[in-house]
Amino acid sequence: MRPPFRSILVTIVLGVVFFRCDCEIVQFIFGDSLSDVGNNNYLSKGLAKANLPWYGIDFGNGMPNGRFCNGRTVADIIGDDMGLPRPTAFLDPSLTEDTIMQNGVNYASGGGGILNETGTYFIQRFSLYRQIELFQGTQDLIVAKVGHDKSQSFFQQALYVVALGSNDFINNYLMPVYSDSWTYNDDSFVEYLTQTLQTQLTLLHGLGARHLMVFGLGPMGCIPLQLVLSTTSGCQERTNKLALSFNRAVSKMVNDLGSQLPNASFTFGDAYDVVNDLISNPSKYGFNNSDSPCCSWGKIRPALTCIPVSKLCKDRSKYVFWDEYHPTESANMLIANELIKKMGFNKTSLTQAPTASPAVSPSPQG
Numbered sequence: 001m002r003p004p005f006r007s008i009l010v011t012i013v014l015g016v017v018f019f020r021c022d023c024e025i026v027q028f029i030f031g032d033s034l035s036d037v038g039n040n041n042y043l044s045k046g047l048a049k050a051n052l053p054w055y056g057i058d059f060g061n062g063m064p065n066g067r068f069c070n071g072r073t074v075a076d077i078i079g080d081d082m083g084l085p086r087p088t089a090f091l092d093p094s095l096t097e098d099t100i101m102q103n104g105v106n107y108a109s110g111g112g113g114i115l116n117e118t119g120t121y122f123i124q125r126f127s128l129y130r131q132i133e134l135f136q137g138t139q140d141l142i143v144a145k146v147g148h149d150k151s152q153s154f155f156q157q158a159l160y161v162v163a164l165g166s167n168d169f170i171n172n173y174l175m176p177v178y179s180d181s182w183t184y185n186d187d188s189f190v191e192y193l194t195q196t197l198q199t200q201l202t203l204l205h206g207l208g209a210r211h212l213m214v215f216g217l218g219p220m221g222c223i224p225l226q227l228v229l230s231t232t233s234g235c236q237e238r239t240n241k242l243a244l245s246f247n248r249a250v251s252k253m254v255n256d257l258g259s260q261l262p263n264a265s266f267t268f269g270d271a272y273d274v275v276n277d278l279i280s281n282p283s284k285y286g287f288n289n290s291d292s293p294c295c296s297w298g299k300i301r302p303a304l305t306c307i308p309v310s311k312l313c314k315d316r317s318k319y320v321f322w323d324e325y326h327p328t329e330s331a332n333m334l335i336a337n338e339l340i341k342k343m344g345f346n347k348t349s350l351t352q353a354p355t356a357s358p359a360v361s362p363s364p365q366g
């Protein structure tokens with residue numbers, strides 16, 4: 001339940017600054033398995049799914065819910081912290097115009113990337129372009145339901161999260177079966193990704209996205225899978241360098257784009273440094289393991305996915321990684337806190353519309 005006071009306050013402030021829409025502030029989330037809340041479970045032919053125990057063991061009733069985690073994702077935690085409702089998975093049968101306007105929509109899909117060609121190996125997943133197409137479909141539904149003006153203000157006051165990129169490396173560029181791996185070099189691939197993302201963010205702005213957060217990448221060369229595959233059993237330095245170079249390029253692009261596009265409040269944040277430190281010094285953060293998945297088949301590594309016969313670690317809150325690829329909820333909490341800190345995002349900042357100039361004095365009648 002949301003505190004009624006905040007919801008009224010937000011409505012009044014934004015209702016005046018924008019076009020007098022008394023709708024909820026909701027989120028539209030675009031992402032990969034780090035943000036998927038169930039879409040892939042509905043893709044009948046998709047191979048990347050979190051539909052078996054022990055996924056979801058620390059969430060709700062403890063049954064698998066499509067999150068590639070034991071508990072909440074980073075986007076869940078940030079949204080919870082800001083008092084926003086949890087967006088419904090796009091493919092969830094409960095999605096209707098009403099739930100869209102109450103909760104927003106999450107289009108994130110495990111295996112998805114910025115590039116269309118990323119993750120083809122998983123057979124079915126929504127790439128970012130596809131997620132944006134689905135979002136356009138959502139807009140059409142809302143326009144038909146509430147009309148153009150109200151729909152426009154609803155979509156302009158929403159919060160947008162875009163969090164993709166690791167699959168473009170792990171399940172594309174760094175795998176020799178993908179042609180991008182021999183078409184590009186490290187620099188030109190990062191540039192190709194950044195330019196593609198710039199086009200996609202511009203497209204979203206054209207569709208009404210004004211408050212938009214882009215999450216950067218963590219030290220993906222240190223995920224358990226990469227440690228197992230590494231000859232030195234340490235982090236894969238080249239993979240980490242790619243993540244850093246992606247973060248640098250995308251950070252600049254997002255800031256430049258945000259200052260060029262009208263009324264845009266675009267922010268970039270990554271948690272690379274803190275996760276890197278967490279992996280090197282887990283005990284400093286109260287963790288006890290940063291190199292193996294909490295859910296695995298004992299010595300058989302890489303385990304690829306967590307399944308019912310897997311063994312769980314004793315204390316999930318002390319492991320950085322849940323499976324070979326994905327952090328635990330406790331690591332996600334650390335990441336979410338870092339992103340909130342870096343992006344200066346809090347409950348107050350969301351109510352300050354980018355269009356609001358100090359000269360505008362909100363009247364409570366709005």
Ligand SMILES: *[C@@H]1O[C@H](CO)[C@@H](O)[C@H](O)[C@H]1NC(C)=O
Pocket residue numbers: 116129130133
């Ligand atoms: C990517 O896929 C979308 C469909 O989801 C398509 O409209 C677009 O043209 C594709 N872009 C490229 C560069 O292949």
Ligand SMILES: *[C@@H]1O[C@H](CO)[C@@H](O)[C@H](O)[C@H]1NC(C)=O
Pocket residue numbers: 017262263355
């Ligand atoms: C930007 O905000 C101003 C003031 O609210 C508004 O008049 C203008 O139409 C907006 N422009 C765009 C492109 O959203």
Ligand SMILES: *[C@@H]1O[C@H](CO)[C@@H](O)[C@H](O)[C@H]1NC(C)=O
Pocket residue numbers: 282283287288289290
């Ligand atoms: C985890 O805890 C055990 C027992 O307290 C300790 O021996 C070990 O060094 C710890 N490992 C890490 C990575 O902190």
Ligand SMILES: *[C@@H]1O[C@H](CO)[C@@H](O)[C@H](O)[C@H]1NC(C)=O
Pocket residue numbers: 344345346347348349
């Ligand atoms: C919240 O965000 C606003 C605007 O970005 C900032 O001025 C304020 O200091 C932040 N408050 C906290 C508690 O971080």
